[in-house]
Amino acid sequence: MSTLSPASFSTSERKKVTTLTLRQKKARGEPISMLTAYDYPTALAMDQAGLDAILVGDSLGMVVLGYPNTLPVTMEEMLHHCRAVARGVKSALLIGDMPFMSYQVSVEEALRNAGRFLQQGSMDAVKLEGGRERLDAVRAILGAGIPVMGHLGLTPQSVHQLGGFRPQGRTAVAAKRLLEDALLLEEAGCFGLVLESVPARLAELVTKRVHIPTLGIGAGLGCDGQVLVTHDLLGLFERFTPKFVKKYADFHADMKRAFRAFITDVEAKSFPAEEHTVEMPDEEWEALLRELA
Numbered sequence: 001m002s003t004l005s006p007a008s009f010s011t012s013e014r015k016k017v018t019t020l021t022l023r024q025k026k027a028r029g030e031p032i033s034m035l036t037a038y039d040y041p042t043a044l045a046m047d048q049a050g051l052d053a054i055l056v057g058d059s060l061g062m063v064v065l066g067y068p069n070t071l072p073v074t075m076e077e078m079l080h081h082c083r084a085v086a087r088g089v090k091s092a093l094l095i096g097d098m099p100f101m102s103y104q105v106s107v108e109e110a111l112r113n114a115g116r117f118l119q120q121g122s123m124d125a126v127k128l129e130g131g132r133e134r135l136d137a138v139r140a141i142l143g144a145g146i147p148v149m150g151h152l153g154l155t156p157q158s159v160h161q162l163g164g165f166r167p168q169g170r171t172a173v174a175a176k177r178l179l180e181d182a183l184l185l186e187e188a189g190c191f192g193l194v195l196e197s198v199p200a201r202l203a204e205l206v207t208k209r210v211h212i213p214t215l216g217i218g219a220g221l222g223c224d225g226q227v228l229v230t231h232d233l234l235g236l237f238e239r240f241t242p243k244f245v246k247k248y249a250d251f252h253a254d255m256k257r258a259f260r261a262f263i264t265d266v267e268a269k270s271f272p273a274e275e276h277t278v279e280m281p282d283e284e285w286e287a288l289l290r291e292l293a
């Protein structure tokens, strides 16, 4: 049983986390926590646990919708899940992940779709993948007052260009390019950066060179904070688990155990028991029987 009192999880006194809060945490050297969420109950638990930021990631496509990668995810799917997450959150910073082809075609489309995340998805900010090639889109979105988080390193929407889900920035040339991209995104006005699957010492170097917070996923301890895909952390996604994931639970196995127990109970007719059953007063039952006689 937990030794923490319910008050330890209370969010009543927690202030709304903003992009400024994250920047202040970096300045104070306080680690930032971020996880992905796609539904109301998970977001509620995360907010009550005190998480700094929640990303409605396009990893939705893989871990919830069962697609082979993130490419098929649409704006409508993202917005549907953003709204569910937002209903559960009072304090955590909410970041909506712009799906493939929602910001690459034109700056106008990028701006319109970013706006939809705030207007129709109740998000506080958006995230998009890529470096120098995305600067125009980033500037346009920021110009509308929408905070943008960058994402460098392993950018899953470029999985085919990258030749698979593989670590990035492992050569001097690639590492220099990634550092340059980080500086460009900071200069453009991004409030933070996700660094995914890059060498720890490169992530640490980037973190020291930029003034905005870095959130690492498979990028070592030198980042300003850590982010994981929640279904990996909970052991809910059994297709594969990246090397950089720490599994805090095995919910897939727990779910299977619960479902098997249900099937067994149904087959044995041991569920529902009396306490799960609706009763009818005897006199009403007898009146019914008289009525039917």
Ligand code: KIV
Pocket (backbone or CB within 6 Å): 036, 055, 056, 057, 058, 059, 060, 097, 151, 194, 196, 217, 227, 228, 229
């Ligand atoms: O979509 C996602 O979940 C992400 C995280 C891996 C950072 O972009």
